[in-house]
Amino acid sequence: MTTTATTLKGQPLDRPTLDAMLRRRLFFTPAFEIYGGVAGLFDYGPPGCSLQANIIDLWRKHFILEEDMLEIDCTVLTPHEVLKTSGHVDKFADWMCKDPKNGDILRADHFVEDVLEARLKGDKEARGEKVEEEDDPKKKKKRKQKTEAVKLEDAVVQEYSEILAKIDNYNGEELGELIKKYDLRNPATGVQPSPPVAFNLMFQTSIGPSSNLAGYLRPETAQGQFLNFAKLLEFNMQQMPFASASIGRSYRNEISPRAGLLRVREFLMAEIEHFVDPEGGKKHSRFYEVEDIELTLLDRHTQLSGKTDLRKMTIGDAVRNKVVDNETLGYFLARIHLFLAKIGVDMTKVRFRQHMENEMAHYAADCWDAELLTSSGWIECVGCADRSAYDLSVHAKKTGAPLLVRERLDEPRVFEEWQVEIEKKKFGPAFKKDGKTVETALLATSQEQREKLAKQLTDNGELELDVPGVGDGKVKVSKDLVTVEFRKRVENTREYTPNVIEPSFGIGRILYSLIEHCYWNRATDGGDEARGVLSFPPTIAPTKVLIVPLSANAQFKPFIKKISQKLRKIGISARVDDSSATIGKRYSRNDELGTPLGITIDFQTVKDNTITLRDRDSTKQVRADEDTIVSAIQTLVDGSKEWKDVEAALPAFEGQEVDVAVR
C-alpha cells in the first residue's frame, strides 16, 4: 500500500518504521500477546499511558474546568432495557457475511468496497494510468486487496464509482444484491460470501446470579448522562444551559478490526452533552470569543457534488451563512479546533467534515466530524452532533421520568385559541367502548378544524367527525357532550425538553494520529534516517525531562538525586538514564519517547553546580546553574515560554552533545 502521509518535517512517513519504533518504546502493544493476542485489543505501555493521561488532563482543563461542566462517571454495564429504548439494541449493527469455504467473517460494506476498488485499480493499471491513493472522505480505513490489471468497460467503471460514492447508504439486502450482481468473491478463496446478516456491535453479558437480567457493555458514555439529566439539572440549581461530561471506556464488538489503534473493541471516550433550549436559535453566550477562529471545512454540499475541496472560513461566517446550523454547535467546533491545536496536532492535517443527510442518525439536526489526516487516510477523531431532543424524549417516554426543564416565565404567555372541552360524565356512557377513541380524535383536531366544529355545534347542535374504526367512520357528538370555544389561556411556566449538542472524542484515535503528526526523523538535519523523533509539546509529552550523568562515576549521584527531587516537587516527571550507553544513544532513545528536554550532569557540574539543558527538536544545549535551569524547565513545561526564549536568555553549550548530531 502506498501512502501519501508525511512526517512533521514533510518527509514520507514510513509506517512500518514508525510501528517498529512504537513497539520498541512500548507506547502500546497487542493485548494478551503471549497468548496469541486478540484482534482489536491493545494495552498501553508507560509512554502511551502517560501520553493518554496528559491528553485527558488537558481535555479536562480545556473543556470541563473552563466551562464548569458537570463531570459524572457512570457504569459501563448497562441493562438491556436502556439500550433498547435508545435504539442501540435494534440499530447499532454492522452487516456481516461469511465465506462458506473457509469460514472467514467479512464486514459486508468493507468487502464490497474492497473488491470494487481493487477492480477499479486493476482497470487503471490496465489502462496504464497512474494509481494513486484516493482521498475519499467516506473511507475511514484502507484494507489490502490484491489487484489484477483487468480493463473494465467505461460504463462499468462509472457504475462502480457511483456505488463506492454511496457505500454507506446500502442496507444488508442491497449489499447482498451487489455481491450477486457483480459476482464479488473473497480473494482468499475465490467464492462468493453468504448474504449479509445484521450483527449487533454491543458486547452482551448477564448481570446477577439468576442470568435473567441481560446487559451490555455501553457503546458510548452518553446514555448514562441522559439518564441522570434530572439530577444534574437540580445539581445545577435549575440553571440552563449547562453541560455534563464523562471520560470513560466504551465497547464495540467490531467484526474484524485491523487498523491498530484506529479501530479497536475497547476504547476511551470523552463526551460532552451540552443541554440547550431549542427555542431562540441555540445561541451561545461565549460565541463571540471564538467567532474569528478559522476552521477548515468540508461541507455537505461540496461532498454532494463529489468533491473534497476544503474551505477555510471563520466559525462566525460559517454560522452566519448557515453552513453550520447554530451558534452552540459552532462554538464547540471552534473549541475542538483549539483543543487539537493545544495538544500538538498538525493543524494543516485537520478538517471538519459535515455528515451527509443519510449518514446522520434520523433525529440529528447537524453533525460535523473533526478528521485528522494519517497514513490510513482521514480519520474521524471527534464527532460533534446536534442530537436534538431525541434521547431525553425516548427515555422520558419509556420511564415516565420528567426529563425536562420547567422554566418560570417572566411574562406569562397568553394564548388565544380554540379549545375542546369534554363532558366526561356524559361522554363515557354515550360512547361506551369507543369513548377513548372518539375523545382522542376530538383532542387531535387542528385549530382550523375546531373553528368549523364550533360552527357545526352552534348551527346544528352537534358536530360530525371522522373517526376511522368507529361505526361507519363518521361520529356525531351532541353539544351536551362537548364544547368548542375560542378562549384565552395563560401560562406562567414553560416546559421543554432540551436539545443536546454532543462533542464526542475518541481518545485512542486522537492519540495515535497525534503520534503520526509529531513524528519525524533526523535525516532532515543530515543525520540518521533511522533516528526517529516524536516532537510532542512539553505539556503533552509522556516524560518531560531526561537526566543523564556523563558516566557511572559516583560523584554524579548526589546531583542526580537532588535534581530529580527538585523536579518531582514542582510536579515535573523526569527519568534518569544512568546506563552505560553513550550520551548520544541515551538521548536518541528519549527522542523516540518524545522527551522534550534533557539534563546532562558532567564533571563541570561537580565543580560549579552548573548543568546543561538540551532541546529535543533542535538538539541545541544551554548551560547554567541548577536553579536557573529548573525554572527554565518549568516555564517550558507550563507553556509560558518556548525553547527560543530559553536559548536567547542562557549561554549556549557545545560540549558533549557532538556525538548526537553525527550518529
Added chain:
Amino acid sequence: MTTTATTLKGQPLDRPTLDAMLRRRLFFTPAFEIYGGVAGLFDYGPPGCSLQANIIDLWRKHFILEEDMLEIDCTVLTPHEVLKTSGHVDKFADWMCKDPKNGDILRADHFVEDVLEARLKGDKEARGEKVEEEDDPKKKKKRKQKTEAVKLEDAVVQEYSEILAKIDNYNGEELGELIKKYDLRNPATGVQPSPPVAFNLMFQTSIGPSSNLAGYLRPETAQGQFLNFAKLLEFNMQQMPFASASIGRSYRNEISPRAGLLRVREFLMAEIEHFVDPEGGKKHSRFYEVEDIELTLLDRHTQLSGKTDLRKMTIGDAVRNKVVDNETLGYFLARIHLFLAKIGVDMTKVRFRQHMENEMAHYAADCWDAELLTSSGWIECVGCADRSAYDLSVHAKKTGAPLLVRERLDEPRVFEEWQVEIEKKKFGPAFKKDGKTVETALLATSQEQREKLAKQLTDNGELELDVPGVGDGKVKVSKDLVTVEFRKRVENTREYTPNVIEPSFGIGRILYSLIEHCYWNRATDGGDEARGVLSFPPTIAPTKVLIVPLSANAQFKPFIKKISQKLRKIGISARVDDSSATIGKRYSRNDELGTPLGITIDFQTVKDNTITLRDRDSTKQVRADEDTIVSAIQTLVDGSKEWKDVEAALPAFEGQEVDVAVR
C-alpha cells in the same frame, strides 16, 4: 441496626442522614434509577467524580511518580484462556443457594452467618444481656435479620460462635451441611434453601462475531501487568527490582450486593505489582525511610486466639520480629499508611489485619489488609499480598513465554556435581520408541542416585534404572550410551522468576470510608444538627473555593469574573454561587459538598478590592486584598500552610458570616 460508628467529631454517626445528604449533593446515585436501578451499580455525580479524580491524582503522585513505577493501561476484556491459567475460571466463585419457595438467591456463607448471628442475638435478648455490635474482623458487612428472643443451650451458643469464627473456611458442601444440621431457614419464607452451588463471579461475554472466543470482564487489573512482564522488564532496561501499576475498572458479579459503595459489581482499582528477586530476603532499598512509622496491627496470632486487640508497632520492629514477612512488604504497608493519612482518612480508624493461613490464596506468602472502620464495621480497603512467583510461573508454563529475569553474575557461580551426558546418536536407535522416556528418567535422577549409577558404570560397564512403563520396569544402559561423571559447572548468568508484592486499592471503598471519616454536623458548635459538614483536606476536596457575591447586584459581577479567572489560571477549582439564597444557606450547601474555602464579595470589595476568606471547619473569616487572599488559597490547597497559619497572618473579619453561625 445499631452502629457504634462516630463522626469526625465523635458524634454518633447517623447513616440515614448521611446517605440523604450524599444523595442530595449527588456524590453518587444508583445507576439507571429511572429504569428501577440495578443492584451493585452506581454512578458518581460531580462531587463524587471530582473526589475520585483527586484521590487518584494523589495516588499517582504518591506511588507512581515517587518511585518511577511503570504505569500501564490494559484492556478489561480478557480471553478465557488467560483467566483459566490464572485460576479465576475454576476458583473465583462464591457459594450460592436458592430459596425454593420465592426464588431468592442467597450467598451461602452470608446466609449461614446471618441466621446464626440472629439466633445468638435472640439468645442474648432472652438472657436479658445487652446486645451490642460485635467488632468481628471477618465481617465485611452487616445484613439485616429479624431476631426473636429465644434462649439457646450454652453448648449451642458455643457451637454457633465457633462456626462464625471460621465462617470463611467452609466450602459449599460444608455450608450445605450446616444449613441441614441447624435447620437454617430463609426468614422471608420460613423454608430451607437448596444446597449451595458454586457461582463464578466473573461477567462473561464473547469477543468477535463468531461467538466462539469466550471472554470475561477482568476481576482485577493484575493479570494484564503479569502478561506484559517481559516487555516491562525490557522497557526498564533489565533493571530489577521495579514495579508496574494500573488504575482501572474491574468487575465482580456479586450474588446479592447490598452495601452501597462497599460491595459493587463495577469498581475502580489501583494496583501495583512490585517485582522482586526472591533471593536475599526481599530487602527494600528505601525501607530505612519508613522504618520508624508506627502502624496499628492485628496479626494472625492475635486473631487465632480469638481476639481483636490492636497492637501499635513501628514497621521496623514488625519486620525485625517477623510479624511482617519481609522488608518489601513492610515498606508498602508503611507507604499505604502514609497515603491514607495524606488523603484525610481518620488514622484512629485504620488497622492492618493479617490474613489467616487459610484465608490467603495457596501461593501467597503473607497478606495484610488495610481496613477502615465505618458504620458497616471494618472494611477491607487495601490488600497488600506477597503473591510469590505464582502468576508469572503459571503464565510462563502455559504459553512458553520467558517471564523471568536473566541476571549477569559479577562472580560466576561454580557448581561441582554429578552430570549425566547422553550419546544422542546411539541412544535413540538403542531404545527406539522408549528413547525419550528413558532419557527423561536418567536426567531426573538425584545427585545421590547419580553417584551410585556412576559406580555401576565403572564396575559393570552398565547401569540399571527403574523406568516404569518400559519393559519390565528395569532398564539397562551400557556405558557407550551414557556417561555419569563428577564435574565442575560454571554459570555466568542466573535466571529466576521474580516474586510479586501487590498493594491493591479499592478506590470506591476508600472514597466511601473517607466520606464517613470526614463527616460531622454543626451541633458541636451549638449549631444545627441537620447541618452536615464534610471536612475533606483541601488537596482532596472536590471543589476548593466557593465564590459568593453578597447579592445579585451587578457591581459584583466583574469581581466574580476576575477572581474565578485568577483561580483557574493557577489550577484551583472554584464554583460561583450567585443564587438568591442567603449567604449562610449558600455556605451551608458547600459545607455539605466539602468545599474548604469560601470567598465573599461585598460592597467593601467594590470600594477597596478586599475580599473575605472563610474556613469551612471553623467558619472563621479573614479579610485582605484579592492577591493576598489568592496566594493564601494557593498555600492552603497545595498543603504548605494550614488555616491557623492564614488566620495568624491576616486580619480577622466578623461581618456577614453572622447568619451562618446561628442558622
